[in-house]
Each structure stands twice: as structure tokens, then as C-alpha cells.
């Protein structure tokens with residue numbers, strides 16, 4: 001299905017990342033991927049030794065997971081909170097004559113969740129609010145902007161992002177600040193779908209997925225009981241990362257006329273409660 005198609009996959013931390021399942025499925029369907037991971041770039045300023053060590057370890061883990069799970073695919077450092085890093089990344093792809101038929105935005109960060117405990121919204125600082133919004137929502141706009149500015153993202157491409165039900169409803173999961181960023185991400189999806197559909201024939205969709213504790217982000221946020229509760233509330237039980245991968249790959253299909261959707265791959269969880 002994806003002969004001669006290439007997709008950008010953001011958000012792989014390790015083999016359990018949701019984005020890894022998507023990357024694998026694209027390759028299984030005959031496509032190629034470029035994967036980006038968080039690491040130290042020349043655009044980072046005043047990094048503490050601790051932050052530098054964290055980012056270096058993250059990139060090492062990312063690279064080895066990609067190598068082990070996907071084989072010989074392109075890897076690049078990308079911190080989506082740094083506009084200069086995004087711009088340089090897009091320029092480098094252009095310089096290498098690399099074009100993209102789509103991208104997966106699978107990046108999120110919220111420092112107000114620690115040890116599965118969430119700060120009340122009333123206590124969230126402006127920096128915490130803006131950092132979460134920048135990484136988890138606004139980055140979709142900037143990434144798309146720079147890839148289009150360099151003619152890397154092709155006409156007719158497909159963009160997908162990942163969200164969850166807490167963007168719309170208060171749930172029992174420990175989310176507050178990040179829910180607001182996810183609501184923004186979903187609204188960005190709709191606005192970009194209109195702009196880019198008209199200007200470039202590009203589709204933009206977001207998929208809300210079941211609570212998943214297997215990834216680093218999921219494990220830092222969720223308790224086992226949360227996942228068991230959503231499993232029992234969902235008519236079909238929790239969806240699996242592979243279910244998500246099938247849906248994203250479907251939305252990546254060339255020529256599909258689906259755009260501006262906020263879809264659910266959650267076993268029907270969203271209709272309950």
C-alpha cells in the first residue's frame with residue numbers, strides 16, 4: 001500500500017512507544033519511515049549536566065530501540081519545543097532530498113504529573129502550562145510549518161496526532177493540565193485540516209486511544225487500576241497499540257478523503273460514563 005511513501009514518526013522513546021507500533025505497521029505495508037527522538041542538539045542552551053545526561057540517554061535508548069525493532073531506518077534528533085531545532089531538521093531533510101507523505105505527532109509532556117499524582121489546575125504555573133501546551137499541541141503547527149516551508153511535506157500528505165478522551169471529559173485518570181493541551185491539539189487538528197486541505201490537499205486527523213500503561217508516558221501517569229477500570233467500562237475492552245497502528249495506517253492511505261476527524265480507537269470507552 002505504501003510503495004514509494006515515507007512517513008515521519010515522532011515520539012518513539014522505546015519499543016513500547018505507541019509510535020513504534022505505527023512505524024512497524026507502515027514498514028509492514030511497504031512504506032519507509034524516518035524517526036525522531038529527543039536528544040541533545042546544538043539548539044539547547046544552558047542545559048544542566050543532569051538534563052544533558054537525561055537527553056543523551058534518551059537518544060541512545062531511542063536509537064537502539066529503532067535499530068532493534070525497525071532495522072536500518074533514518075534517525076534524527078528533534079526537540080519539538082525548540083523552533084530552531086525543528087527548522088534545522090526540516091532544512092536537513094530538504095538538503096538530503098527527502099520528501100514526506102505524512103507524519104505522526106506522538107509527543108506529549110506534562111511536568112505537573114509526578115509519581116502518578118497530578119497537580120490541581122489551580123496550582124499550575126504559567127511555565128508549566130505553556131511548556132505542556134508548547135510540546136504537546138503547538139509543536140504540531142510548527143513541525144508542519146517548517147516541513148511545508150521546505151517543500152518536504154508533499155501535497156496530499158496525511159498528518160495524524162494522538163489524543164485521549166480527557167481532552168473532552170473529566171475522567172478518573174490523573175489528568176488536568178495535559179487535558180487542556182490535548183483539547184488544543186484536537187482543535188489545531190480541525191483548523192489545520194481546513195487550512196491545509198484547501199491549500200495542499202493535506203489531511204489532518206487525531207485519534208483518541210485507550211489508557212495504555214506500557215509506554216514510558218503511560219507508566220508515569222497511569223495506575224494499573226485505571227487501565228483495568230477503562231477495560232471494564234469499554235464495551236470491547238481496551239484497544240491495543242496494534243489496533244491504533246492499523247487505524248493510523250488507514251488514515252495514512254494515499255488518496256483517502258477523511259480529514260478533520262477526532263477518532264476513537266478505545267473499544268467504545270468514549271460512549272460510556
Ligand SMILES: NC(=O)c1ccc[n+]([C@@H]2O[C@H](COP(=O)([O-])OP(=O)(O)OC[C@H]3O[C@@H](n4cnc5c(N)ncnc54)[C@H](O)[C@@H]3O)[C@@H](O)[C@H]2O)c1
Nearest residue numbers: 011012013017018079080107108162211212215216217218
Ligand atoms: N499511553 C497512553 O495511555 C496514551 C493514550 C492516548 C494517547 N497517548 C498519546 O500518545 C502519544 C505517545 O505516548 P506514548 O504513550 O507512546 O508514550 P511515550 O513515552 O513512548 O512517548 C512520548 C514521547 O514524547 C517525547 N517527547 C516529550 N517531550 C518532547 C520534546 N520536547 N520533543 C520531542 N519529543 C518529546 C518523548 O521523548 C517520548 O518519545 C502522546 O501524545 C500521548 O499523550 C497516550
